[in-house]
Amino acid sequence: MKYPLDFQSTFEDTMRFWIERYIRFKLTSLSNRQVKDEEQLAAILKSLTIGTKNIDELSKLVRSARNIGLIGVNTYYKPLEKLYRFLDNLGLASMKEIDEELIVDFLSSSTSGLSDATKKNYRIAMINFFAYIDKNNDDKHIYGIELKNWGGLRGKAGQKLPAYLSEEEIKRFLDAIDSYPFRTDVAARNRALIKLIIYTGIRVSEATHLKLKDLLPQEDVYLIKITGKGNKARVVMIKKEKIDHDLQEWLAMRQCEEGLLFCNKKGTPLTQAYISRIVEKILLSCGIRKEKNGAHMLRHTFATLLYNKSKDLVLVQEALGHASLDTSRIYTHFDKERLYKAASIMDKID
Known part of the structure; x- marks a missing residue:
């Protein structure tokens, strides 16, 4: 009308x-x-x-x-x-x-x-x-x-390259997760949730709205059903050894509404702002400061590492749940081998 x-x-x-x-x-x-x-x-x-x-x-x-x-x-x-x-x-x-x-x-x-x-x-x-x-x-x-x-700002033309952690910084960050002085009642939950994000690359909103039924234990891994943007479903995997200690400790005290896997003391979903504050505090505690220190940087870190190790852009697209391969293509900018080939193209002429 x-x-x-x-x-x-x-x-x-x-x-x-x-x-x-x-x-x-x-x-x-x-x-x-x-x-x-x-x-x-x-x-x-x-x-x-x-x-x-x-x-x-x-x-x-x-x-x-x-x-x-x-x-x-x-x-x-x-x-x-x-x-x-x-x-x-x-x-x-x-x-x-x-x-x-x-x-x-x-x-x-x-x-x-x-x-x-x-x-x-x-x-x-x-x-x-x-x-x-x-x-x-x-x-x-x-x-x-x-x-x-x-x-x-011109949409994608004005898009900055995302901040991410180097492999050395990832090691420091993972150590800092385990040593950070969380309150006792939220320590296991926070460690499990943050590890889940960095080890799988899922969005913060996807992590905070996971249901317990979405977590499918297999032999030595967990399969996790993710419902992403546009209600598009995908499955990610995390090795049990990476998360099980914190996860089981949290499950023993968990009291969440609506079957949520993670929740606050009221039983409702955690906010993205809360998760980002936690991530920033952990990063600062181990001396890491990026342009954007929020939780979404962990997704960029996973994606960058995945591409650099696999050189498989389709795998990055599937793992992150991108609707278009063009969205995943930004991670090729961090491929030093490809950049070195471009930098060497004039060598024989010189």
Whole structure:
């Protein structure tokens, strides 16, 4: 259904209306595999359709959606909430006053100090949101927001090579996992979860939402069923000797809801931010400092090592659950043998 661009009586109400419609659209397209309360989701969608009284009420609805399992919604909503507050202070009279220059002003002032990855998320949120309005406004108004050159970000063309650990750093990190002074009640859980990530390369979100039934013991290994992005399933493997001591200690005290393998003291999933903080503390404890010290770097470390040892890009794609081989191809940039061949191509001519 299409609506007039300036649908409400004030700019603030109209802007909030479009955010509500866009978030409702995104909630119905996100994976609902982790949704715990279908009735609450239906109530949230109904509230978004009816409309909210103010931005705080809308933010509360989004938090509720995230809490019931739609964890990706913040990626779309947070930049728009900040945009709303930014535009609200400008005293605009119409949605037609918004243009790309104004969006660049917002991004420049609101994302300073954020990581490049977060800036990229903001850029994508802006492009997608205004493309949604372009498609659904009855006035046929086209924003055409592209942000091609903002902040030097051009999608993949502006992508940085990921940070990763060298083999020597991996050894130090693994030793530090076992020696780090965790609290007794979470030590086994944290060690098992972090080892699982670095030994298999699974995403942090995949690790935190694993179910106990997904862990399949074999002779000397565990097969682990992973449900990745887009509900795509794959199987990874970890040798029991790498994780079993910590895992069995954790299983003896584990009290998780919904059959979760790992959980906090409330029985609910651990957050990605919590895991990243733990990883950073362990890295700093053994003197390792990278541009990005978070838990996702462990996935890059696994992928880089896997490619350098196997030279098999398809194996990297399958192990990491990449939808496209192009996504895996970035790890060929760390292949020193290939780079040395390129560096030596002029030797005979010299």
